[in-house]
Amino acid sequence: MxxxxxxxxxxxxxxxxxxxxxxxxxxxxxxxxxxxxxxxxxxxxxxxxxxxxxxxxxxxxxxxxxxxxxxxxxxxxxxxxxxxxxxxxxxxxxxxxxxxxxxxxxxxxxxxxxxxxxxxxxxxxxxxxxxxxxxxxxxxxxxxxxxxxxxxxxxxxxxxxxxxxxxxxxxxxxxxxxxxxxxxxxxxxxxxxxxxxxxELLATNSRTAEMAKLTENASRDVSIAFANELSVISDKLDINVWELIELANHHPRVNILQPGAGVGGHCIAVDPWFIVNQNPEEAKIIRAAREINDNKPNWVIGKINAEVDKVKEQGVEKPTVALLGLAFKPNIDDLRESPAVHIAREMLDIDSAKILLVEPNISELPKSLTAGDLVELGSALEHADIMIILVAHDEFKQLEFSNKNVISFVTNR
Incomplete structure (x- = not known):
């Protein structure tokens, strides 16, 4: 060979x-x-x-x-x-x-x-x-x-x-x-x-191998959906979801994942739908998890707009919002199926604020985001009224935000 x-x-x-x-x-x-x-x-x-x-x-x-x-x-x-x-x-x-x-x-x-x-x-x-x-x-x-x-x-x-x-x-x-x-x-x-x-090279047949890949990613999607649903519930109940998960994970048989702005990438955001498409009546949990994770970016947009309204009430006619991170996961340039891209696109369409986009791993924006401004982190820190952390890139960790309205939808510490 x-x-x-x-x-x-x-x-x-x-x-x-x-x-x-x-x-x-x-x-x-x-x-x-x-x-x-x-x-x-x-x-x-x-x-x-x-x-x-x-x-x-x-x-x-x-x-x-x-x-x-x-x-x-x-x-x-x-x-x-x-x-x-x-x-x-x-x-x-x-x-x-x-x-x-x-x-x-x-x-x-x-x-x-x-x-x-x-x-x-x-x-x-x-x-x-x-x-x-x-x-x-x-x-x-x-x-x-x-x-x-x-x-x-x-x-x-x-x-x-x-x-x-x-x-x-x-x-x-x-x-x-x-x-x-x-x-x-x-x-x-x-x-x-x-x-x-x-x-190890694990031998099986083609159908089982195909289903194994879909199963792996559907399993992860379900686990992420639980964390994302917890974050929405915790927000409603005025509970710090990060603290909640940390405490719950001290149980010897509990290992809850960290919530985020949604689920992206070419695998987890896509593969479970292949199972649902072929098995629409049977794949109930898998479908529910996909719907929860697909809806999370819309929930994030609602939280951002609520923060924009607060700043407007303070006398800022059109606040500047910096969205930190566009990739679907930390420290890569892959924007495929990224919830951060969906959030950025919707915020640009709403036009309720001036949007600054920060993604240190790319040099130009995709066509769907050309209405936005791709800026360096330093420029965003200087000009933004609101900072939104969507992806836990290394560059965003331990940032010092002074006089800023900061919302993080990921664990960035």
Whole structure:
């Protein structure tokens, strides 16, 4: 398995490609983004991830990693492209996976391995196989209900489970679920990941692997929803939620998470809906947790507007509000599904205050926020009447706020 092709060079695909290359494989990374391709081929990266750029540069310099707009024949193909929603009903959009399937199908040869990493609803791997099989009737592909049968192509589903900000470390150390369409597909996929993974390679089938990834993130979503609901209840009862949780967690069998401004990112804010979409009658707790977490930003907006009204009552015609943090979690540049972005966009639309946006990990605002002003923290401290901490970036910890109305929706101490 010395030649590997990785489709999708984003927050998961690029680190994965770099790790294979760092451990001696010849890797072609494929992406539709010309800027990303050019940046990587210069030995640089287009995302923020600690420790990654040095690995990419070394791999590119050695000739083990190159980026391209078009795929090349390889021994193994890994797919790490987005799986967004089609619309407001949270129906999964598998069109990116289908497009990749159509692009790689002409390259397939007997004995090749195809691995889907994209977070997907149960059955997505089987749909991918159907697309590949339709494009290549000359090859045989594995069938989910025939785990012992042989096929020309080996196919598996192997979800990532890494934490942004620690991807380089966790790609190597974390255990990995290897869900083959057949038993032999599982073994072949294990061989691929053993190139650099030091954690355990847990064997299962493709459907169980798909559901395992969704289950992991739905479980976390439910736990976060409990904390977020507690924060709303505590506010109503005039209770300090941070103190409440700290005290409750002294119980030997209680470990309540910390509340925040909502839930974001490409996993927890998305994956549980895949379960709900396929199982609308059964997934009651999972749906409730998603609704609680999705509604938390609106509650935050209400609290901010209440603070704006208080300042207006003090004679300030249009207060200046600084929103600190736009990423979906601390110390990264990833704004996908970020509740802070939703809050900023709504505050800009309401236009009840002048909005200053502070996000130390980006250099320009996304299109949805171009009506706002991206400023340095020092400028926000100088000009804002109200400071709103939405993300616990290191830069915001232990700040000294003098004569400021400060609201923190995260633990920042």
């Amino acid at each position: 010395k030649n590997i092709c990785v489709f999708g060079l984003g927050y998961i695909g690029l680190p994965t490609a770099a790790m294979f290359a760092h451990h001696g494989a010849n890797v072609v990374g494929v992406d539709v983004n010309q800027h990303a391709v050019d940046t990587i081929n210069q030995g640089k990266i287009h995302i923020v991830e600690p420790g990654l750029e040095a690995i990419v540069k070394q791999a590119v310099d050695k000739g083990n990693l190159k980026a391209s707009l078009t795929p090349e024949h390889s021994d193994a193909y890994l797919i790490a492209v987005p799986t967004p929603f089609k619309g407001d009903d949270h129906t999964p959009d598998l069109s990116y996976i289908q497009a990749v399937s159509e692009a790689l199908a002409p390259l397939l040869e007997k004995g090749d391995v195809v691995i889907l990493e994209s977070t997907s609803p149960v059955g997505a791997t089987e749909k991918m196989v159907a697309w590949l099989s339709e494009a290549r009737p000359d090859l045989t592909f594995p069938k989910y209900h025939e785990p012992d049968n042989e096929a020309d192509i080996f196919v598996a589903y192997c979800p990532e489970r890494v934490l942004p900000g620690k991807v380089v470390e966790e790609l190597i150390s974390n255990d990995r679920i290897i869900g083959g369409m057949t038993k032999e597909s599982t073994k072949k996929a294990q061989e691929v990941y053993r190139i650099f993974v030091e954690g």
